[in-house]
Amino acid sequence: MNGKKLWSPITTKNNINDFFGYVKETEEINSYEDLHKWSVDKKEIFWDKVWDFTKIIGEKKEDVFTESDNFIDTKFFEKSSLNYTENCLQNNSDEDAIIFYNEQKNTKKINWKELKSNIFKISYYFKSKNIQKEDRIVAVLPNIPETVEAFLACAQIGAIWSSCSSDFGPKAIIDRFKQINPKILIIADHYYYNKKKINTLENITLILKEIPSIENVIIVPYGDEEINIKEFEYTNWNSILQSEKKYDVFEKFNFNHPLYILFSSGTTGMPKCIVHGAGGSLIQHKKEHQLHCDINQSDKVFYFTTCGWMMWNWLISALASNASIILYDGSPFVPNIDYLFEIADKENINFFGTGAKYIDYLKQNKVNIKKKYNLKKLKTITSTGSPLVHESFNYIYQEIKSDVHLASISGGTDIVSCFVLGNPSKSVYSGEIQCAGLGMDVDIFDDYGNSIKQTKGELVCKTPFPSKPIYFWNDKGNKKYLDAYFQKYKNIWLHGDYCEKTYKNGYIIYGRSDATLNAGGIRFGTAELYRVVENIDNIIECVAVEHNLYADTEVILFIKMRSEYKLNEDLKKLIKFEIKSNLSPKHVPSKIFEVRDIPKTKSGKIVELSIKNIINGLDVKNKNALSNPDCLKEFEYIYHKLKKD
16 A cells, blocks of 8 residues: 655754765765665764764764674674763753653653752762662652653663563562562652552562562652651652752763663563663664654653653653653543643643554544644654554644654664654655664565565564664573574564565554464455554454464454444444455454453553464463453453354
């Protein structure tokens, strides 16, 4: 399907064109395609120029790129050094650095001077507790300013950060943090979601028992309530900020010094502990923010995220471009369905980031944003988490804002950044991601390792990049690392996304390749099916999986309806008709079931593999990685029904 052109830049004044001119002083480059090819062919020159152009603070040495026969062992800026937090605190003005909102309409603003002062006080506390380089500090916190301050204080002294969002259950927290033996736990006393106050401390005794490495607990009061706990010793966050003692040293650590540990979704076993480096994360984020998202000094940058999703890490790095960050905590639809855009309008947000499912929900509820809000300063909208379908592209331009750069982006926890993303100097086409990221040697392979175009295949990256994991925690011989990305193609990063490169050099993501469907010999990703089905009235969302038969496979579709509607035979016929009409007869599922809910990760991604395992009589090994594991019981019931039939 050829996407319709929805937007073209009306000006050539943007950072990526400035970078283009900067590079052209020494290189023969005439198009973005030329620029991209040069960026992967001449890695040492490209990343050297990115460091200078984005104004990274640090001690840059000459060894920008140290090649190895092994993808994992390749190094960037091996002898260079920097301090991540120093790069995030270049501004010392009275302007807002952090602007916070929650679903109770509470607000809080912290200027750059206050932010720096708070971080220095927290750093002093960490140092007073004998926290050394590479010690782990972990957090179970909502998306509040205190979370940002704690992370930046941790990074300032060279400790390693890791966080879970507040809605994680105790087992999910323990499964993650126990693996990395943290010394300090930071936790909020409560948080709010969907108008409900939720106590975060009720399971802390169990967490402390199961993770004996924790020596100190800091409790962050979410509101003004007094904290009075006698079961264990703790430090009140406010007492740290009331102290006048500060640690204001920015020690420079190696470029590849570990910054934070992120966890894989863990649907097939214990969550993998992915360790990302300070320099690799910083330079990759600054490249994406400034060149691909056109973020500038004093811009206001918003991303709807929790601090258990990598987009939170990505958002924080916007401070390193001297941009302000806007945080939101709570349900995005409380107190009203368009509250996030109300904030965007009120605060004159320049950059608005969210998940595709949020856009889909607004579209399904026919919310007209542009009638209600001006959004005069909004220049970029980004979407990630799942594929943004054609109809949602159209919805944004029709109902949100017509003169906006819409950048669908795709990457993941594994690289804490993007493989394919936006380009403010190129046109936007419906359903299509604009380009491969600079410095990212992206390609599409068939099953035999051949490069293909205008055909669906595996998204791969053929050569290394700075934000690749520096290692996996407790991974002897890099076994987990190698198994995760390098099993199918030798020394080629396999990302696990099913993708197509278009004739315009854009990209279409079709969903995870491990959830690929095969119907009658036709191989297709789930996203194209979802695009058709979720456009039918009264269907909230859906999921499709392969069901193994004796000598064949069939596709089973599960749909979640609006509460006041039920799946009936007429609707089944309509679903099949729409799929047949829009895709092909081969795409039509054999069976359709209604379910009350669909399993998702904590970051909101549908977990097709869990359903596929259940429907085929296999175990789901790590149910606590899901935000709603109870819904799997319904799929188990359907499995037994299928067996009888």
